[in-house]
Amino acid sequence: MSRHEGVSCDACLKANFRGRRYKCLICYDYDLCAACYERGATTTRHTTEHPMQCILTRHDFDVYYGGEALSVDQPQSLTCPFCGKMGYTETTLQDHVSVEHSDTYEVVCPICASVPGGDPNHVTDDFAAHLTLDHRSGAPRDLDEGSSSRHGVRRMPHQTRGRGHRPGRNMTFGIIWNTLFKE
Template sequence: EHCELDEDRPLIIAGISCTTCQKKPFAGNRYACLVCHNYDLCEECHTGKRFSKHHLPYHPMQQIMLKEAYAAQNPPPESIFRCPYCGDGELSASGLRDHCQELHQNCPGIRVRCSICGVCRVPYKNFTLLKSSLLDHLRDYHGLKGTEEAQNSG
């Protein structure tokens, strides 16, 4: 299946409002804060660095493209995830797991949102601050086990 984007007709994000300007629905990409609960910006507010007072500007934001825009990239990029702890970006799913394993294993008390869940569009009510550590979530929910764990379970 091929998806063509019409440059004159922007794609619309429905069902989510921009936390800063309250626009709903809005066109273009969405940016989700990986630290704040239920904090999303439209592309215009994100690019203009307009934030609400409840959000800190250094919090990592995950770009969430519309499915049609993502599918139109040939080939779609694999390394699009951002670490919610430090903001490192352009990680693959397994790269995010490896990154968290190496650098953020001792962050179990810090609640964050999973960038994979945001990009893969899990139901919005489930794209919230995790109750478990991100590393546990990546292993248990997304099945991203490390090489050592995969060998032990096989």
């Protein structure tokens, strides 16, 4: 069974924990283990109303899907960082955000947080534009600094917790890593 390497629960401080990981899409660099998420852990900066993205380890993803051959078109479960609604694919999340959320404020991108090699603390102040420019269907995943700075994205440096993170270890429900990213 694999662990969320390089990640600590911000409530109980357990490091490299197993099971589901919940990433806050409002607070920078805020993660909870499943137990703390389920008991409703909060801090002065994080409340239970903040949208959270559930992230699985690669092993748990494989166990959950049982080796099924999954296609890119099958459902994912991304969370809207504005309203907290869940169950979106990259395409339906983009549609939802462009129709329902004209306001812009800084949020963590749930796609960047959950894809292998993505930046789990990728903060953008124009999420709709970020989705259009960086996550449109079929577009290559451009995670370099130059591209991000052109699109209203602010890269925030990882603290010590981010060091030692091995890309490709964490998965979100429905991300089909074999078809998108070859290790």
